[in-house]
Amino acid sequence: MATILVIDDQKAIRTQIVAILRSEQYKILNAENGEAGIELAIQKQPDLILCDVIMPKVNGYEVLDRLRENPKTATIPFIFMTGLSDKESNRKGMELGADDYLLKPFTADELLQAIKTRLKKQEVFTRLARQELDELRENIRSALPHELRTPLNSILGFSDLLLCDLEKLKQADIREMLEQIYTSGQRLYRTIQNFLLYAELELAASDRDRSTILQDYPTNLVEGTIADQARLQAFKLGRSSDLELDLQDGFVAISSELLAKLLEELIDNAFKFSDPGTPVTIISSVTGDRFLLSVQDKGRGMTAEQIDKIGAYLQFERRIYEQQGSGLGLTIAKRIAQLHDGNLSIESVPHYYTIVRVSLPIADKSDSQ
CATH class of the missing domain: 1.10.287 (Helix Hairpins)
Structure with a gap:
């Protein structure tokens, strides 16, 4: 049975909640203040935590904040118990990572339903995480x-x-x-x-x-890096005549090494998964405060399910198509974009085309070196 930690400085309330939970065969841990609750959570790693908001010294928000920062307790479902019903208090807890709120006074049925709902969601989350890890x-x-x-x-x-x-x-x-x-x-x-x-x-x-260290680079004009990397990859694969460039320059705060790596992986994929004689088109533009880059090929393409599953060491249809690569390329490119406050998205129709789009924030020219 699941283990539940109850943190509340009022003994009468704590005793009542423990009695309700024990009647449902839950294993119970209880703490009379926030500091004791944090120690118990780290030591015992319960399946769910019920915590009062208003407590002396270490309040519920501080408990949640500290537990979310600890890898051992970061994903434990956390339910606040509070008499505060204003939106600002609820929003603060949710921003810190709370899973639910129980407004005092609550009934035994409300308490048990909230617990069952969160434990069920956690079970689904754990099962999916285990499946992804197995994959x-x-x-x-x-x-x-x-x-x-x-x-x-x-x-x-x-x-x-x-x-x-x-x-x-x-x-x-x-x-x-x-x-x-x-x-x-x-x-x-x-x-x-x-x-x-x-x-x-x-x-x-x-x-x-x-x-922060990774992002701490001077602003660079990126058209030259894009063109150089595109021509280099096309030349290596004997596809120079298939390369099409339509580039607009822009200032982007990213190291030339990481930008080149992002481009290398995207362009290499585009050539690798398309036939010689078909175009690989690279377009860049500036729209508002974003620098936009797209790499398009008319090759094998991907299904929506395959796009959703893109991750490290994942290749699709390897038994059907002989191919090189560990499947890290798109994952690396996506992570580079994310770490620079950008994003990467993929549009694809199997056997017709694939477009990979990268969006990065435009940087101030005055930051360039």
């Missing part, structure tokens, strides 16, 4: 080893041939093998770099200080 594990298990082993096997195989038969090989064969080793090394290097960057971006997303 991530499976994607890592299937995608990452392939992306590490394939180029490494190529490097080791050709190196072994060179070491064993160097004197017998023709110059042209040696050169071809060295080119294969170099290409495989580049692929392996990119996989490792993407993995490390993904980890860094995820840490920044959950750490305000890291996020």
Whole structure:
């Protein structure tokens, strides 16, 4: 049965609530003040917390704020019990992350219904989170080893041939093998770099200080970076004639390295999942206070379900289409945009087209260096 922590400085109310909950076979923890409640929550990690708002020293808002900052207690369902019925008080609690409010005096039925509703929602949330974690594990298990082993096997195989038969090989064969080793090394290097960057971006997303440091870059005019990266990716893949550019310049506060990485992943995807001879179009413009970038291809496309499931190490239809990549590209690009107060969206029709749109805030020219 679920464990519930009751935090209230009034013993009579606390005793009454505990009696109601015990009659429903809930396991009970109770605390007579906010500080004791915080300690119990961290130590025992209950399934749900009922907390009074008005308490001496540490009030309910402070309890909630401190518990939401602690990773061990951040997702525990939290219900305020309060005699304050004004909208401002309720809004403050919701902004801090409260799940519900019970206005005093409340009936036993109201209390139990609120608890059952929150526990049921938490159960659904936990189940979905577990499913996503299982999917991530499976994607890592299937995608990452392939992306590490394939180029490494190529490097080791050709190196072994060179070491064993160097004197017998023709110059042209040696050169071809060295080119294969170099290409495989580049692929392996990119996989490792993407993995490390993904980890860094995820840490920044959950750490305000890291996020601030990441955003602390001078303003740059970005047309040149976009054009250079687009032409480089097109050249690498032998698709220079397929590239179409329609660019408007703008000042955006983002490092040239992260902007180039965002572009690399979007443009690489557009070429990778479209056929040679079909256009890849890159458009940038300034609308109001936003810098808008779109990358469009006329390739395989994605379903709405696939777009919703975009995440690290996730590739679609890998058994049908032979493809390289760990599935990190779009996730990295999306996270870079988000960490710079922007967003990334995808519009796609399977077998017709895909458009990836990125929106970033325009920066003040006076900040440029």
